[in-house]
Amino acid sequence: MASSASAQSTPPSQAETPETTTQSATALDEIIVTAQRRSERLQDVPAAISAFGGEQLDNAGVVNTRDLATVTPSLSFTLNSYAPQAAIRGIGTRGVNPGDEQVVPIYLDGVYQPFVVGALFELSNIERIEVLRGPQGTLLGRNATGGAINIITDAPQAGFSGNAAIGYGSFNERSANLYVTGGTDIVAGSLSLDYIQDDGYVYDLTNQRDFGSLDSFTARAKLQITPDEFTTVTLAATFADRYDDSSIANFALNGNSIARQGRPTLTYATGNYESSQDPGFAPRLTTDQKGLSATIVREFDAFTITSISGYQENRLSYDADVDMTPAPAFNLKSDQYDESFNQELFIASAGDGPFNWVAGLFYFNNSAGQDPRNLNGGLIFTDTHAEAWAAYVQGSYDFTDALTLTVGGRYSSDTKDAQARNGTNTQILPYVEESWDSFNPSASLDYAVNDQTKVYLRYATAFKSGVFNATGFAADPVDPEQVKSWEIGIKSDPAPWIRTNFAAFTTQYDNIQIFARSPDPNNASVILQNAATAEIKGVEGDVTLRPAPGLNIIVSASYLDAKYDEFPLAQSFIARPGGGNTAIIIDASGNRLTRVPEFTGSFSVDYSVPAFGGEVTASGNLYYNGGFSWGVDDRIVQDAYTTVNAQLSWTPADGRYKVALWGRNLTDSDHLLTVSSSVLGDQGAY
Secondary structure, eight states, rough: OHHHHHHHHHGGOOOOHHHHHHHHHHHHOOOOEEESSEEGGGGGGOOOEEEEEEHHHHHTTTOGHHHHHHHHHHEEEETTTEEEEETTTTEEEOOSTTTTTOOOEETTTTTEESGGGGGGOOOOEEEEEEEEOOOOOTTTTTOOSSSSEEEOOOOOSSSSEEEEEEEEETEEEEEEEEEEEEEESSEEEEEEEEEEEEEEEEEEEETEESSSSSEEEEEEEEEEEEETTEEEEEEEEEEEEEEOOOOGSEEEEEEGGGGGGGOOTOOOOOTTTTTTTTTTTHHHHHHHHEEEEEEEEESSSSEEEEEEEEEEEEEEEEEEEEOOOSSOOOEEEEEEEEEEEEEEEEEEOOSSEEEEEEEEEEEEEHHHHHHHHTTTTTTEEEEEEEEEEEEEEEEEEESSSSSEEEEEEEEEEEEEEEEEEEHHHHHHHEEEEEEEEEEEEEEEEOOOOSEEEEEEEEEEEEEEEOBBBBBTTTSSSBBBEEEEEEEEEEEEEEETTEEEEEEEEEEEEEEEEEEOOSSSSTTTEEEEEEEEEEEEEEEEEEEEEETTEEEEEEEEEEEEEEEEEOOOEEEEEOOOOOOEEEEEEOOTTTBOOOOOEEEEEEEEEEEEEEEEEEEEEEEEEEEEEOOOOOOOOOOSEEEEEEEEEEEEEEEEESSSSSEEESSSSSSSOOSSSSSEETTTTTEEEE
């Protein structure tokens, strides 16, 4: 009775009932993103964005950038030969030559990452990742015809703190991570070290050794200087050394290799996780990346100025047995370099007035080439250079508390040059140069139906400049790509414990830059061409739930109808008797875009309960890929597959450590990592 009297003496608005306590424990966290160059609630941005925190990625088994596809609607991630290639809503890079760039660019702490091969790396000490779906031609701009991936790492903190982790897994996988941060409110620094190594999951039958291994080391240092409450300067340095030969742990699909010509008794690998390399051959694929950046943010009463400077130096070394058999027929070696500098300066309005705006300038300078490319002793040296600048502006006006119009545009100017020669100087591409410019507008209209629901209509365009194919000694570049997209979406929080986001879109994709292969087996270089047009339609969405304290559920799915409208001069192959392919020309109009699954879906869950003097967390992620074609001719098809990742962990009450048992690909799904067809045959790697 005394307890009851005490409760009655408390005003109803302040009373903590079991019902209100439960509601507070099940309320979803607010997600803040910087997709529009300012900090905003995810649900307030009139665009399709997926955002993930570091712990959420860990629970879902997302350990590298490729794994992001398992939790993001409309995002797929495959390899084109050795080059990782992300695609959003069916739009992705299809070239592999030095100097080409991703059309789903990656930004690391705001710094543009142009190196195509460097798009695959391990994720550690992540604050959050934002995946922007659809063309981002105004604010992010640089080649962002498909979308963009924005990775934000942990910022240095005052005081001293840190964490360390070690792990062990199958194939003798060893991993270790160390993160320390400390300093004062004026100067603070951090250091992140990440290491992972395994023995490989493919067996080389010829040399009787494990193959398809990973050996990766990444170091990242940050220094944050805050001389006053209005200014922040962040200096960062990154070093990454990665050995990953999984993409060249290859085999001849269906035994189709030109090396079998005239060798009827040749034995070769046919199993999913087997390979047959040349005797004594040491295939390798290494990347070395170094980067420096400086970010300066200065706040004023009416606006904020941000400067982002980045310099990167990248190297790739590649040795592969491209005939995929023990016969010493065709070996390809390539040493590539890529150096770039980019500078961005933008001003964003501050305050809560009805009109908000962003304006900025962007500069990019890149040199890349092959030094050299070597196919069976035939050398090719290439040099390409790109210089580009852009100016952009975007403004939003609140006509009412519910209705907002946003309009923006970006003007881009790109100049590229190229030259090439073979080892004997009998084939030369003299210096060639070309320039392109483009204006890309965007607009959106969003309306808040109520405090919980917003609907929006968005129009967006984007541009990717032309590319020289120096490896193929082509004097004429391919034309620029242009993308126009309409999107309608709804963002709703119908209850504190549920969040829903859905979007439907249609995209017109013109002058698609497609790679093909030389019909000469002694060359096997890449040919670049423009597919005429494609139309992509789709729907996508995600639902986030916290139906009970400690229980989090995310369900996402996407459906894509992506087809070439016109592609009359597409390259296809016909298998030759005895091995290898013959190149032919087909009309691929009406065929689906390559490497684009029609349907994908994911289901992620994590549940934490007090137990054993601490907290036990069970988490998992199920990902379904509906399958796709590896080429424009639908000759080689990846069947539908499902993967499951899971983790069970325990943390004591003081939270100072965690012990976890984890598993990836628990369904033991066999699906291809890459497929490459040429006159040499059909090459695949699992």
